[in-house]
Amino acid sequence: MQADNTNREQELLYDWNEIGKESIPAPAVVELDDESLRDGLQSPSVRQPNLDEKLDILHRMEGLGIHAANLGYPGADSVVLDHVVALAEEIRNEGFKIKPNCAGRTHPADILPIAEAQQRSGVPIEAALFIGMSPIRQFVEGWDVDFLLKTTVDAVTLARKEDLEVMYVTEDTTRARPEILRKVYTAAIEAGARRICIADTVGHAAPWGVRALIKLAVEIVKDSGEDVKIDWHGHRDRNLSVINSIEALSAGAHRVHGCGGGIGERAGNTPMEMLLVNLKLMGWLDHDLTTLPAYCEAVSKATDTPIPNNWPAIGQDAFATSTGVHAAAVLKAINTGDTWLANRIYSGVPADILGRGQEITVGPMSGKANAVAWLTKRGYEPDEPTVDKILAAAKASDHVLVEDEILELLSSSATR
Helix, strand or coil: CHHHHHHHHHHHCCCHHHCCHHHCCCCCCCEEEECCCCHHHHCCCCCCCCHHHHHHHHHHHHHCCCCEEECCCCCCCHHHHHHHHHHHHHHHHHCCCCEEEEEEECCHHHHHHHHHHHHHHCCCCEEEEEEECCHHHHHHHCCCHHHHHHHHHHHHHHHHHCCCCEEEEEECHHHCCHHHHHHHHHHHHHHCCCEEEEEECCCCCCHHHHHHHHHHHHHHHHHHCCCCEEEEEEECCCCCHHHHHHHHHHHCCCEEEEEHHHCCCCCCECEHHHHHHHHHHCCCCCCCCCCHHHHHHHHHHHHCCCCCCCCCCCCCCCCEECCHHHHHHHHHHHHCCCHHHHCCCCCCCCHHHHCCCCEECCCCCCCHHHHHHHHHHCCCCCCHHHHHHHHHHHHCCCCCCCHHHHHHHHHHHHCC
């Protein structure tokens, strides 16, 4: 079946994405770190989930094959610490493959609670230790290079003494000077960090800047002679987070970060669902994404963050059409009985990879095909008077008709 679909795709779709594809070579390693339960919760608008909700989201991350998850910021308070311990224990008890990490400043007050969470749970937890690195941040904080180096070495040394693996995170990396980055990354690696993270903390980066930064990180790691992984952490202030993450992986990053629904501070973090969808369509990951809508719904419900109707792949309108011409083409494809065809005729993201299907609605811009499709799908006879009545109501409306409105029309017709 896979071979058949490949042949049909070559026959029915001319893919311009294949042109120049070699300019962004596929990475050897692709891993994802889910920040929904930590960085995502810094959004000013979210409700803080309770433990049961966090556990539910963790299960959904595992089901999607997400490789790692930030379980929280245990240095914040005892409640968060207890939640981190419970989440880590769930990973152990359920035999999950997902690897936990926790965020903290390069300060003992944040490092020691991570160590406590590891000791209490008996689960290895990577310490994601962060410190600001851009000149503007140094100016405001009154930091100099000597301070950054000493703080880095002291923090990584303490974490390693506490038997924590370390991901050393430079905040605002995308506005930091290369000579400073080389010094602090090298110092962190020499102190025992085995993962470094480039953070686009304010969503400043453009794709070409990402490639230059990852290239620098690759050089630093190579010069160190150590086996050190590289992470990319993006924000979407310029709405470039997904393409920046793809660029980072292509340039040599091993792992990229994201949050369900793109929640996070200001405009939010890289949307995890869009990373998964794009990486799958590019052939860089082959995860089963049929549970992705449920993951997004769980994050949305737990944080009181509505999913926009037009959110790509996930929103309720992502695979819906109310336009007459579009609906007619979709209906013709559906009537062939060919799901592959129906999910591609007017969609760049095949609905079936997400466990979804095409939805034809009836509204002011609809044609008869919309009404016929709506009735047929629900087992009603699409006779001409009924189709005309529904279409007339839709044309007179200022919105797409909801199911109850159409059912009321059908009910009134039946009683006459």
